[in-house]
Amino acid sequence: xxxxxxxxxxxxxxxxxxxxxxxxxxxxxxxxxxxxxxxxxxxxxxxxxxxxxxxxxxxxxxxxxxxxxxxxxxxxxxxxxxxxxxxxxxxxxxxxxxxxxxxxxxxxxxxxxxxxxxxxxxxxxxxxxxxxxxxxxxxxxxxxxxxxxxxxxxxxxxxxxxxxxxxxxxxxxxxxxxxxxxxxxxxxxxxxxxxxxxxxxxxxxxxxxx
Amino acid sequence: xxxxxxxxxxxxxxxxxxxxxxxxxxxxxxxxxxxxxxxxxxxxxxxxxxxxxxxxxxxxxxxxxxxxxxxxxxxxxxxxxxxxxxxxxxxxxxxxxxxxxxxxxxxxxxxxxxxxxxxxxxxxxxxxxxxxxxxxxxxxxxxxxxxxxxxxxxxxxxxxxxxxxxxxxxxxxxxxxxxxxxxxxxxxxxxxxxxxxx
Numbered sequence: 001x002x003x004x005x006x007x008x009x010x011x012x013x014x015x016x017x018x019x020x021x022x023x024x025x026x027x028x029x030x031x032x033x034x035x036x037x038x039x040x041x042x043x044x045x046x047x048x049x050x051x052x053x054x055x056x057x058x059x060x061x062x063x064x065x066x067x068x069x070x071x072x073x074x075x076x077x078x079x080x081x082x083x084x085x086x087x088x089x090x091x092x093x094x095x096x097x098x099x100x101x102x103x104x105x106x107x108x109x110x111x112x113x114x115x116x117x118x119x120x121x122x123x124x125x126x127x128x129x130x131x132x133x134x135x136x137x138x139x140x141x142x143x144x145x146x147x148x149x150x151x152x153x154x155x156x157x158x159x160x161x162x163x164x165x166x167x168x169x170x171x172x173x174x175x176x177x178x179x180x181x182x183x184x185x186x187x188x189x190x191x192x193x194x195x196x197x198x199x200x201x202x203x204x205x206x207x208x209x210x
Numbered sequence: 211x212x213x214x215x216x217x218x219x220x221x222x223x224x225x226x227x228x229x230x231x232x233x234x235x236x237x238x239x240x241x242x243x244x245x246x247x248x249x250x251x252x253x254x255x256x257x258x259x260x261x262x263x264x265x266x267x268x269x270x271x272x273x274x275x276x277x278x279x280x281x282x283x284x285x286x287x288x289x290x291x292x293x294x295x296x297x298x299x300x301x302x303x304x305x306x307x308x309x310x311x312x313x314x315x316x317x318x319x320x321x322x323x324x325x326x327x328x329x330x331x332x333x334x335x336x337x338x339x340x341x342x343x344x345x346x347x348x349x350x351x352x353x354x355x356x357x358x359x360x361x362x363x364x365x366x367x368x369x370x371x372x373x374x375x376x377x378x379x380x381x382x383x384x385x386x387x388x389x390x391x392x393x394x395x396x397x398x399x400x401x402x403x404x405x406x407x408x
Contacts, residue, residue, distance in 0.1 A: 002377055004336065004399065005249065013400075023313070024332075031379075032343060033337035035245060035246060035247035035253070035264075036237075036245040036246060036247075038246065038263070038264045038267035038268050038271070039245035039267060039269075039271050041242060041245055041264075041268045042246075042267055042268040042269070042270070042271020042272045042275065043269075043271055043272075043275050043401060044242045044245070045239075045242045045243070045246065045268060045272035045275075046270070046271060046272035046273070046274065046275025046276040046279070047275060047276075047279075048235065048239050048242055048366040049272060049275075049276035050275065050276045050279035050280060051235065051238070051268075052235050053215075053216065053276065053279075053280050053289070053291060053294050054215040054216060054217065054279075054283065055214075055215070055216065055218060055231050055235070056216060056217075056218045056228065056232070056235070057216025057218055057219045057293050057294050057295060058216075058229050058294075058295045059295060060235070060239050060323075062321070062322040063321035063343075063347075066340070066344060066347055066390075067347050069344070069347070070347040071350050071351065073344075073348075074351065076350055078405070086379045093351075094350075094356060096355070097353075097354060097355070097358060098350070098351055098354040098358075099351050100306075101251055105359060107286055111225075111260060112230075113228065113232045113327060114232070115235065116232035116233045117233065117235060117236035117239070118236060118326065119236060119322060120232065120233040120234060120235065120236020120238075120239065120240060121234060121236045121237070121239050121241060121324055121326050121330075122236075122327075122329075122330045123233075123236070123237050123325060123330075124236060124238060124239060124240025124241035124243075124244070124327075125240035125241065125243060125244045125249060125326060125327030125329075125330040125331060126239035126240075126242060126244075126327070126330040126331060127237070127240075128240070128241040128242075128244035128245055128249075128327075128331075129244050129249060129327075129330065129331030130331075132244075132245070134249065134330050134331055135292045135330075135331040135332050136331075137332045137333060137334065138333060138334070139251045139333065139334045139335045140251040140252050140319075140328070140333055140335055140336075141251065141252070141335065142252070142255065142305060150335050151318050151334070151335055151338045153317050154251075154318045154319070154320070154335040154336070154338045154339040154342065155318075155338045155339065155341060155342035156282045156317050156318065156342060156343025157316070157317035157318015157319065157320065157339060157342065157343055157377065158314065158320070158338070158339040158340060158341065158343035158344075158345075158346060159314070159320050159324070159331040159342040159343065159346035159349070160310060160311075160313050160314035160317055160346065161310075161311050161314025161316070161318060161320075161322070161342075161343055161346065161347055162314070162342070162343045162344075162345075162346025162347045162349070162350060163310050163314075163349070163350055164307045164308065164309070164310030164311025164312070164313070164314055165307065165311055165343075166307070166347065166350040167303050167304075167306055167307030167310060167357070167360075167361060168303065168304045168306075168307025168308055168311060169297070169300065169303075169304065169307070169351075170297065170300070171322050171323070172269075172319055172321040172322070172323060172324075173239075173303070173312065173321075173322070173323045174254060174297070175297065175308075176269065176273075177269065177273060177276075177299070178270075178295070179273060179296075179297040180273040180277075180278040180283075181272075181273045181276035182277075182280065182294060182295070182296050182370075183277065183370045183371045183372065183379075183383075183386070184296055184297040184299060184368075184370060185225070185299045185301070185369045185370055185371055185373065185374040186297060186298065186299030186300060186301055186304040186366070186369075186370075187297050187299075187304075188371055189301055189304050189305050189308065189310040190304045190305070190307060190311075192306045192308070192309065193304070193305045193306075193307070193308025193309045193311075194309075194311050194312040194315065195311065195312065196308075196309060196312060197308060197309035197310065197311065197312020197313050197316075197326070198257075198258055198312035198313075198315050198316045199258065199314045200309075200312070201313050201317070202258035202259065202312075202316050202366070205316055206259060207238075208255075208398065209252070209255040209258075209259050209319075210259055210288045
């Protein structure tokens with residue numbers, strides 16, 4: 001009787017997916033819906049921004065809320081370490097010229113337009129993700145890197161962006177989008193500089209994404 | 211016709227309606243960012259590596275729509291544009307800040323708003339990015355005494371592109387629209403050349 005040789009395992013895929021194919025996958029979750037067309041999303045985002053102008057006279061923002069939270073945390077942690085609320089009057093955050101704009105007698109450091117918006121952004125992002133089957137624990141990264149590298153670079157990128165956002169008095173939301181639409185000179189300078197800085201450095205991190 | 215908007219300023223909203231508006235606008239903002247694919251660092255990275263131009267398309271479409279809406283309603287007398295927030299310009303720190311922010315963007319592949327949305331849908335890398343951002347902000351507080359001179363340099367007040375370029379509003383508006391359309395056209399040419407899925 002002839003021996004039946006086990007068949008070699010069929011290759012899962014004849015060739016590796018291109019970065020474009022990887023990026024086109026909406027998520028690791030097979031049930032995830034595709035993203036919106038970019039121009040549809042752009043019109044929707046523009047209408048949200050316009051609604052902010054018309055309703056409130058203000059724009060959108062994200063980094064301002066983190067800045068307030070950070071100032072508030074600095075204040076509370078130091079006061080706690082020094083022994084409670086009595087210590088709150090003589091702290092770093094009170095004396096530092098930057099954080100003193102948030103930590104003072106006149107205002108509540110957490111009662112701010114951008115912080116309420118920040119909470120809304122979390123909720124809105126979560127609702128959208130759940131409805132589109134995209135909410136699940138995962139790490140988004142390129143096809144040829146590993147989770148440890150990705151997380152290390154994500155934390156470093158966050159740290160570096162914080163300096164940029166504070167020097168520029170805002171980030172992609174408050175400067176590029178809001179200031180872009182209101183035609184603020186400094187916001188346009190910021191936006192062009194972001195693209196310039198990004199493309200200048202992109203080559204050195206290409207292996208993380210391609 | 212008396213302008214009707216910004217409504218919060220003309221109707222003199224108190225804190226509760228303002229808070230509600232901020233939160234609702236935030237929900238809409240977060241929802242759209244997630245739908246655009248910005249809760250995924252791979253989408254954002256596509257801008258720098260040429261495999262997905264959603265960042266440029268979404269951003270410039272949004273800027274054009276909001277700009278045309280704002281100045282169009284302004285011209286009709288519905289919105290008092292002078293009462294809409296205009297960012298102050300500090301030219302050199304904003305250029306340097308933009309470059310540094312661009313470096314951070316490419317290293318981490320998020321910006322604060324997109325990281326919040328990504329984090330809210332369970333992206334661990336986005337939460338780590340936000341952690342780094344938070345620590346970076348605190349580091350900035352400590353560095354501020356040394357940076358204050360630079361931070362407050364080249365202050366020009368609330369100036370616009372019209373002031374900076376010496377051009378009237380309609381010319382600047384048309385130029386921004388043409389720039390956006392030109393940018394979109396370039397991304398479609400690149401899509402074809404790189405064989406990206408449309």
